[in-house]
Structure formats: C-alpha cells, structure tokens
Amino acid sequence: MLIFNDTEEKAVEKAIAALADMIPLEAMQPPHSPALTFPGLEIKLHQRRVLKNGTDIPLTRLEYGALCYLAASPGRVFTKAQIFEAVWSMESESCQSSVSNVICNLRKKIEPDSGKPTYIKTVLGVGYKFASGE
Numbered sequence: 001m002l003i004f005n006d007t008e009e010k011a012v013e014k015a016i017a018a019l020a021d022m023i024p025l026e027a028m029q030p031p032h033s034p035a036l037t038f039p040g041l042e043i044k045l046h047q048r049r050v051l052k053n054g055t056d057i058p059l060t061r062l063e064y065g066a067l068c069y070l071a072a073s074p075g076r077v078f079t080k081a082q083i084f085e086a087v088w089s090m091e092s093e094s095c096q097s098s099v100s101n102v103i104c105n106l107r108k109k110i111e112p113d114s115g116k117p118t119y120i121k122t123v124l125g126v127g128y129k130f131a132s133g134e
Contacts, residue, residue: 036071038132041110041119043071052110062087063106066099070120070130079127103128 036043042051048064050057059067065087070078084095087102107114121131 062102074130074132077123077129
C-alpha cells in the first residue's frame with residue numbers, strides 16, 4: 001500500500017492521466033465463469049462448486065483438486081504420482097494410499113454407483129483417468 005500526501009497524490013493522478021491519453025485502452029470483457037460440464041456432473045471452476053444432477057456436492061480441498069485435475073483432461077491417464085504432485089503440491093515418495101483414499105471418497109460423492117464408476121476410471125497398473133460419463 002502506498003500513502004501519498006496531497007501534493008504527491010495530485011502528481012500521481014496527473015501522471016496516470018497523461019499515460020492514459022498516450023496508451024490506447026481497450027474495454028475489458030467481464031470474465032466468464034468457466035465450467036467443466038459432463039452428463040450429470042458440472043464443475044464450476046471460479047465458484048469452486050461441484051453439482052451432481054444440479055445438487056451441490058461438498059468436497060474437501062484434495063477431492064476437489066483431484067477431480068479438477070482429472071476432469072480437465074478427459075481420457076488422459078494419470079499415474080498416482082502425477083495426481084499426488086499436482087494436488088498435494090509436494091513430492092510423491094509414498095503417495096499410493098493417499099491418492100487411492102481421495103479417489104475412493106470422491107467416487108462415493110460424485111458417482112451414480114461408486115462400485116461401477118462412470119467418471120473416474122481405474123487404469124490397472126497405471127493410475128486413473130476421467131471419462132466423460134457417457
């Protein structure tokens with residue numbers, strides 16, 4: 001934070017006005033609220049909300065992070081280490097059970113049937129991928 005006396009404030013205002021006259025300014029478009037949308041599931045990124053069939057689903061920080069990470073690249077297979085490093089923001093020395101637990105809890109919350117996942121698929125021996133739900 002900058003604090004100016006009256007004289008300094010007027011000088012700064014004059015400088016800003018002079019620059020505004022010299023630099024063409026373009027009207028800013030209001031930011032749109034991006035969402036990842038899949039059948040029965042919507043992730044509103046700027047609101048940090050997940051809707052399952054229109055109903056808000058409360059997620060932990062790690063669940064939300066894992067969901068967004070996977071859903072941002074549908075069909076791409078990620079290892080548990082990749083998911084751990086991206087979501088936990090730390091090295092993945094012993095991440096196997098942490099990622100598995102978060103995915104299990106996430107499936108219970110977003111999947112129509114957590115025993116037969118529609119969205120988060122296991123790729124045996126590799127990790128997980130997000131399917132579009134179709």
